[in-house]
Amino acid sequence: MKARVFVTLKPSVFDPQGRTIAEALHSMGYSGVGDVRQGKYFELELDAASAEQARSIASDVADKLLANPVIESYRVEVDQ
Amino acid sequence: MKFAVIVFPGSNCDHDAYHTAKHVLGQSAEFVWHKENSLKGADVVILPGGFSHGDYLRTGAIARFSPIMSAVTEFAAQGGPLLGICNGFQVLCEAKMLPGALLRNRDLKFHCEHVHVRVEQTDTPFTSRANRGQVLQLPIAHGEGNYYADPETIEQLESTGRIVLRYCDSLGQVTAEANPNGSLHSVAGVCNENRNVVGLMPHPERACEPWLGSKDGLVMFESVIGALAGTGALHPA
Numbered sequence: 001m002k003a004r005v006f007v008t009l010k011p012s013v014f015d016p017q018g019r020t021i022a023e024a025l026h027s028m029g030y031s032g033v034g035d036v037r038q039g040k041y042f043e044l045e046l047d048a049a050s051a052e053q054a055r056s057i058a059s060d061v062a063d064k065l066l067a068n069p070v071i072e073s074y075r076v077e078v079d080q
Numbered sequence: 081m082k083f084a085v086i087v088f089p090g091s092n093c094d095h096d097a098y099h100t101a102k103h104v105l106g107q108s109a110e111f112v113w114h115k116e117n118s119l120k121g122a123d124v125v126i127l128p129g130g131f132s133h134g135d136y137l138r139t140g141a142i143a144r145f146s147p148i149m150s151a152v153t154e155f156a157a158q159g160g161p162l163l164g165i166c167n168g169f170q171v172l173c174e175a176k177m178l179p180g181a182l183l184r185n186r187d188l189k190f191h192c193e194h195v196h197v198r199v200e201q202t203d204t205p206f207t208s209r210a211n212r213g214q215v216l217q218l219p220i221a222h223g224e225g226n227y228y229a230d231p232e233t234i235e236q237l238e239s240t241g242r243i244v245l246r247y248c249d250s251l252g253q254v255t256a257e258a259n260p261n262g263s264l265h266s267v268a269g270v271c272n273e274n275r276n277v278v279g280l281m282p283h284p285e286r287a288c289e290p291w292l293g294s295k296d297g298l299v300m301f302e303s304v305i306g307a308l309a310g311t312g313a314l315h316p317a
Binding site: 014 | 138174184
């Protein structure tokens with residue numbers, strides 16, 4: 001079973017990379033692009049009996065390793 | 081007095097710390113590989129700078145799970161003096177042994193230069209021989225040294241005097257221009273609640289001999305040696 005984990009900086013944390021990307025897009029003429037936030041995306045191949053269990057494992061590893069709760073939050077998606 | 085310098089895959093300031101402890105200060109020093117489980121009776125532990133595990137995922141995020149970190153945690157819990165330098169500071173934050181996190185520098189550039197820091201607190205084992213307000217010239221070399229903690233944590237650090245070092249100009253003035261990386265409150269180094277664990281982004285171990293451009297880092301090593309000798313004075317073994 002496959003789980004996807006999206007890790008993003010908390011809104012209160014300044015993201016200089018996202019800012020730089022936004023500025024690049026503006027200089028390319030994409031004036032309609034507002035703020036850009038850069039994040040991380042993980043695909044986990046899981047040995048799980050159910051989507052429920054897969055979600056639980058993915059959340060566990062996100063809590064322990066994939067995300068740093070001081071600066072980041074995360075979201076988990078599981079294939080049905 | 082025995083220094084243990086922890087070596088992670090990707091550590092690259094381990095020899096600098098070892099050299100300073102052993103050859104500049106005449107102390108006993110030993111490297112401890114991250115897969116080991118014992119600190120070999122060390123009196124002081126240093127987590128050195130570098131790029132542990134290639135900085136993969138986040139700086140220090142993988143190293144905190146190394147086997148030796150159980151012994152390091154235990155050592156710190158018993159009050160042992162533990163210093164995290166640069167990547168070592170990042171590891172201590174990831175391990176929750178120090179508050180906050182180190183983000184990408186505000187200008188996205190890797191900064192390799194000498195900066196000034198002001199000693200804010202002298203009641204840690206690594207600053208006990210310094211004077212409050214003393215300005216140290218130390219090198220920095222990092223891409224992710226932008227100290228962040230949530231507002232409540234920063235407030236708590238301020239009110240409990242746990243910001244040990246702050247970036248400043250050569251006169252000791254804390255200004256936005258003297259802040260190389262965007263750190264909140266110009267934080268260059270902090271300590272834990274018990275004040276025996278200190279983390280900082282600058283490299284005191286690279287500023288202990290005149291031909292390195294500064295000897296200002298010596299005071300941090302002399303402090304811990306003095307603190308352990310119980311006299312505040314330096315007694316090389």
